[in-house]
Amino acid sequence: MSAQVDFYELLGVERTADGATIKSAYRKLAMQCHPDKNPGCKESEAKFKAISHAYDCLKDDQKRAAYDRYGHAAFENGGPGGQGGFGGGAGFSDLGDIFETIFGGSGFGGGRGRQQQRRGADLRYDLEVSLEEAFTGKTQEISIEVSASCGECDGSGATPGTGTRACTTCGGHGQVRAQQGFFVVERTCPACHGAGKVIESPCRACRGEGRVDKPKTLSVNIPAGVDEGTRIRLTGEGEAGARGAPPGDLYIFVHLKRHRVFERDGTTLFCRAPVSFTTAALGGEIEVPGLDREVVKIKIPAGIQSGKQLRQRGAGMPALNSRGARGDMVVQIDVETPTRLSAKQKELLEQFRATETGDECPASSGFFSKLKEMWDDLG
Structure with a gap:
């Protein structure tokens, strides 16, 4: 694909298109011709490089202004904005967006910064209540075993008096880069797990995790009207995050006991x-x-x-x-229907039966009338 093809034409947008329109067009084309979507296709690879170069220019206001004025010459022979080619690329953050859209992974990520601390896990607790308790509501204490912040190191994971140092594997960035063909992929650092730093002297109580398992007693408010499967969320009462990361939540799932009457x-x-x-x-x-x-x-x-x-x-x-x-x-x-009758009751019922005309129970008389008609028809 010729390097002199108009950048706007490459992306299929008007010269007056705004930044959002240009980005949308680029993302659509990039997903269509990404090399991993078209393995072994040299034409797709070349087109991907070309649209990436075009987008790298048009997404930057200064580069775009220079291109609009001088055309491709703006990036030749040290001209304005002279970071042409795929090396200046669409930027790792933009490629990362596309990689996530196509593959659902973190893929590229240059410029995204250090991985955020991962919050603690959410926990589930199944609570059984009676129908009467669901009717009135109640406050109930529950006991759970949960990972809590280590009191010895205050959740840092380091022995008191010591600190942390930058991870030598990733240089403190939390991510490491790997060259794969013509592009670069960033992954979470396997040494520091994205933290960007490592503990010099791990706390003995929590072994550097910053959290330990402890029993906890909580007071849960069960509102009136709860039903089977009602979920009650207790924010921040789940597992503590590793090394000072925020805790998860605790979810109480309500189950109703079988009632004798209702x-x-x-x-x-x-x-x-x-x-x-x-x-x-x-x-x-x-x-x-x-x-x-x-x-x-x-x-x-x-x-x-x-x-x-x-x-x-x-x-x-x-x-x-x-x-x-x-x-x-x-x-x-x-x-x-009564099963035990006194002599007097039987006598009264016999007197009642002697006075029956059939109109007292229309459903019964109607049923037997239909049976009689059926028999007469068969006879």
Whole structure:
């Protein structure tokens, strides 16, 4: 590819394009013709070098102004901005952006500076609570074993009175460069792990890590309305970072114990309530104790059938982070047939049966009427 091709034409942008447009065009082309995306393709390699050189010029205001005025001559024979060619390149930081986009790695990184301290790991704690505790909320203490900042060296990892020195492997930069073909890749220094410095005399208590395992007791606030899987975050209560790096977080995952009476779906409470067949026939009222120890009175309409659900508004679970809002309680009625009757009760039931006309139970009479019609049709 000729070195005299217009830089704007190479990148496919207008001469009036702003910096963001030029950068966007360059990144798109660079990803298309990057040598690692086109192994063994000399044309792609040449185009990649050309667009990198073009972008190196146009991204810099002074170089761009010189190019707009003098053209390619601005970078020949020691002219203004004379750092042409791929050696002046698109800059390691720009190539690093492209490398990350293509490969998802850190790749290039010149100019990015020393690797940031890595924060401590986040921790998980599974906490089981009863449905009553989820209803009212509570404060509970938990005990965990966690890496905490070393008290002996105050988290530095160095023996008190001693310090650190620059890493000789990376020269204190935290990264080392390796030549790969025509470009340079930077990687985290294997000696100092990106810190850029090494400890002269490691602390004996933590062996240079700056943290030690310690038991910790924490007070956790469980808000009213928590549900299965609710996550509570305690910032900074996770593992301490190595050598003074910030700590991670602790996540409390709430799990609900199985309840003897109620089942829960969001803010709705479900339960089953058996009622006598006389109450089902004549109607009445039953009392269901709520989780707040208040009695919930459920009115039973006369003639209710087994499986019917009755809803009591506002008698369910509180909504999480709400101000008094509550769901409903749903009671499923199970009509119970008596299994032990006294002689008097049997006599009364016999008298009732003698007066039955079939209209008392329309579902039953309808069913047997359909059976009779079926038999007549078959006969």
